[in-house]
Amino acid sequence: MKIIAGNWKMNGSRDALSNMITALRDVDTENTIILCVPYTMLGVESDRVHMGAQDVSAHDHGAFTGEISANMISDTGAKYVIVGHSERRAYHNETNDIVRQKATMALSNGLTPIICVGETMDEKQAGKTMEIIESGVRESVPTDATGNIIIAYEPRWAIGAGLTPTDTEIATAHKLIADTLTSMGLGGTPVLYGASVKGSNAAQIMSIPNVDGVLVGGASLKPDDFIPIITSVK
Numbered sequence: 001m002k003i004i005a006g007n008w009k010m011n012g013s014r015d016a017l018s019n020m021i022t023a024l025r026d027v028d029t030e031n032t033i034i035l036c037v038p039y040t041m042l043g044v045e046s047d048r049v050h051m052g053a054q055d056v057s058a059h060d061h062g063a064f065t066g067e068i069s070a071n072m073i074s075d076t077g078a079k080y081v082i083v084g085h086s087e088r089r090a091y092h093n094e095t096n097d098i099v100r101q102k103a104t105m106a107l108s109n110g111l112t113p114i115i116c117v118g119e120t121m122d123e124k125q126a127g128k129t130m131e132i133i134e135s136g137v138r139e140s141v142p143t144d145a146t147g148n149i150i151i152a153y154e155p156r157w158a159i160g161a162g163l164t165p166t167d168t169e170i171a172t173a174h175k176l177i178a179d180t181l182t183s184m185g186l187g188g189t190p191v192l193y194g195a196s197v198k199g200s201n202a203a204q205i206m207s208i209p210n211v212d213g214v215l216v217g218g219a220s221l222k223p224d225d226f227i228p229i230i231t232s233v234k
């Protein structure tokens with residue numbers, strides 16, 4: 001059983017979500033399906049699909065115009081929230097420290113944070129991939145996390161680019177993440193792979209050791225693209 005999570009980013013509509021949920025109703029799978037959608041689309045109920053948000057405030061409540069708290073996300077019925085996505089790190093200067101604060105907020109409000117880590121192209125070319133991944137996990141995961149977390153390894157240079165690392169690169173990264181989590185007392189935490197996952201490469205990627213599922217961007221927007229990813233693995 002794998003975790004198949006979609007990240008709609010700033011795409012879609014309430015109609016599109018309703019169509020997706022209808023399309024997923026009859027899909028024959030035991031995999032866990034999560035859809036992380038814009039805040040305005042949360043509040044939808046489905047037995048099949050777990051809903052999630054894409055970011056959360058590091059603050060509990062108060063005068064923070066435009067921000068959405070973990071409690072508010074939880075109040076919609078959502079169970080998950082992505083934190084530290086590459087695009088938040090790149091366009092909103094989110095550091096590991098901020099990501100950890102957000103993950104802590106999520107946990108204390110009953111949400112499972114999907115904590116993203118991954119290297120940029122510059123970091124990869126400088127030979128720093130392993131260092132960035134390990135520090136990303138050590139510094140972004142709350143020290144008192146009780147295990148109710150998910151990690152997503154998203155090589156930042158491969159997102160939306162149609163590029164994927166080699167199987168060996170994915171295996172090495174996921175082994176490092178699994179070992180790091182074990183050393184933090186969080187062995188067994190699911191680790192997803194994300195970046196340019198599609199129906200044609202999903203099964204192969206999920207056959208790599210320590211890959212417990214995928215976090216899918218563009219190919220999660222339409223049922224015709226997303227369903228083949230969900231059904232590509234048992």
Ligand code: 13P
Nearest residue numbers: 007159160195196217218
């Ligand atoms: P793509 O699947 O579009 O490359 O996006 C991956 C991603 O950023 C998921 O969070």
